[in-house]
Amino acid sequence: MAGPVLSFTDRGIYCAAGDFYIDPWRPVARALITHGHSDHARWGMGAYLATHQALPVMRKRLGQITAEGIAYGETRVIGGAEVSFHPAGHVPGSAQIRVTVGGQTWVVSGDYKTEADGLAEGFEPVPCHAFVSECTFGLPVFRWEPQPVTMDRIARWWAANAAEGKTSILGAYSFGKAQRLLAALPDLGPILTHGAVEEMTQVLRDQGYPLPPTIRVTPEVTGKTHPGAIVIAPPAALGSAWSARLGPSEETFVSGWMAVRGIRRRRALGTGFVLSDHADWPGLNAAIRATGAERVFVTHGYTAVFRKWLQTRGYDAGIVETRFGDEAEAEVDTAVVG
């Protein structure tokens, strides 16, 4: 009787048959990476394997690494395991990783989102026996409106600010959320970017992702030189001297956490727009159903509640402890990221 396809170690998710890790958090010889966010793609691995689309961002962030690219859907044999990468819809280049050993297929979701956003490669369900699923928003109170509805709200907010002579500043994570917004914003005025956002945007632009022209904010760029502008900046830049320099402005966050007034108020986030790169409750449930898996491991989010829910639905469900952020951290640290 063969052992499980994947096991959960203190370094990360491990495949013994292929002697590799998926998104490990400690240095290992061989790492398969789902996507370029820093809690999944960490420094210090002997060799990296990720989608061709994910590599440029990883190289930008991790510097000199030994890395190899793989196409979505391409099958590769590593030791006794067969692996392939499939779109996760989370950010450009993000993947679910499928691992088959001895006829048993397991899939690690990484972070994922089921709604197509017009930029990231769209989520594809991958049939499997066991599914390792994130559940950042694994509570039924999280239910996203369709992206066009939210983008319409953002557009109206931008237009209203512009009419009052104010610059609009959107706080959004610099890789992923920022570019998703850029790709979906209507052409209402100049789009400015914080340096951190611009660097990631340029990497993706060079890869051929369709992104509108943007202007990097420098000391000469203000609301006066670019009236009616919208600015995309990392959340940490909101309410800072950096944003004050732009002149009269309105600031807001774009995050799934904005769906809950209590969380918003606890973090003194003011107003916000609800737009997440993670699946909402219906999305998580639909994704899990679509895999046909009977075993589900949940990680990263409201794990205890979500596992109990899956058990009541007849799944063999477990919790995997990972370093992708626990529940408390998820709120504190990714509150403005998710």
Next chain:
Amino acid sequence: MKRFAALFAALDATTKTGAKIAALTDYFRHAPEADRVWTVALLTGRRPQRSVTATELRLWAAEAAGIPDWLFEESYAVVGDLAETIALLLPPPDAAADLKLDEAIRGLVRLSGQPPEARKAAVLAAWAGLGATERLLYNKLLTGGFRMGVAQGLMTRALAQATGVEESTLAHRLMGDWDPATTSFATLISGEAGSDARPYPFALASQLEGGPETLGPPGGWLAEWKWDGIRGQLIARPCAFALWSRGEELITDRFPDLAPLADFLPAGTVIDGEVLAWDADRGRPLPFAALQRRIGRKTVPKALLAEAPARLLAYDLLEDRGEDIRDRPFTDRRARLEAILTALPPGLPLAPSPLVAFADWGALAATRAAARGEGAEGVMLKRATSAYFAGRRRGDWWKWKLDPFSVDAVMLYAQAGHGRRANLFTDFTFGVRDGNTIVPFTKAYSGLTDAEFAEITRWVQQNTLERFGPVRKVPAELVFEIGFEGIQQSQRHKSGIALRFPRMLRWRRDKGVEEIDTLESLRALLRAAG
């Protein structure tokens, strides 16, 4: 309710006073008139009575959302607000019928007394037709927990701008016992609503930080004791006798001891004062605990009337023989007050709150230090020329309270907060040493920064010893300085004492559990406060 929901969203989205007033003014100009009346009512704390229990709402909402009850409870724990949890969990509305606020509230009022199935059907139907924010507000109205984060003064200012009626006049017109169900907007604004018992807006003092030296020469000021009772306004008019609390609650019937005053006060007298439980033998107030036994009781048993008789100590006269004298100088109002009260027959439960004489600020400081011996919690300073203004206005009236008592105590239990503080452990039980054991003696849930609460929350999560429902038992390690305003004997508490207004003054990271205070030191404070 769309317009009301938009108002709520606009107020929720900003912390800027100007933006809030603009949103309110716009609403008071353009919303349906009946809705405006309800909005004024809600923003002045006049909520419709609760017609559905929280338990019913939870069950109905879980059913409508198609989730098990335990998952509803888990969601509630994260969201921290019942009304919002329900609004987020319900499936999207079928059709957005725009129920008016007026219709929604009248519908709610009709629910009370109906059988559960009828109430459930009505609530489910309302939910199905409302958008997300409207649902949140509807649920808040249902649970009786409606709050909108707008100070009454701000609302009054916006209403003044929308109607052109002068602000303090309007503040007065909005006081009292008018009924939003039967009052039109025009009647309310013109001041024809309500009865002859309408009170004036209370003048509120500001906290004096530091000493009074910054107030200039002491000659222009009068001092009084700051009593720890219930601030009240007594109305004696030809067709009305009423006692109002500061929260505009009619409490006449709770203090039948004061009823005889109706027969003796000149018609058209309005007095601002403090209702106290009175120790006639010692000629001073009983501890607040004695008065507390009477608060919340609609009818008062005879024994309690005898044990804790009420007395009104009068601070000010607002209406003298039907004339509104709030604009006259305080010394003038005070003289008229004393003239009326000295003319009363002896034995009535009403007297002027005595003025505290002082030659200079140093003498007043010494008097203040002895306040607890008088049963007071500090002194009040009022400018001799001051008018009786509406609401809180800095400059003329100051409260100069005694520093709180304080003890060092250790945290024993922690519980998560509600609303804004759900997910954070903010409600703690503290203990002091009693021989070899530690006895719990008080709870406190304010006084720390958000960052400190976040840090303690992580500590509690990592150090939980036992769980009792929402309460976590933790090791007796974290020491806090607990401040409180008063201390009383109590049979209901294990420690035998009860504190008034306990709160955390500081997290004493520098102290260990071996350095906390003892139950004996608390008993010593109790004896001293005697």
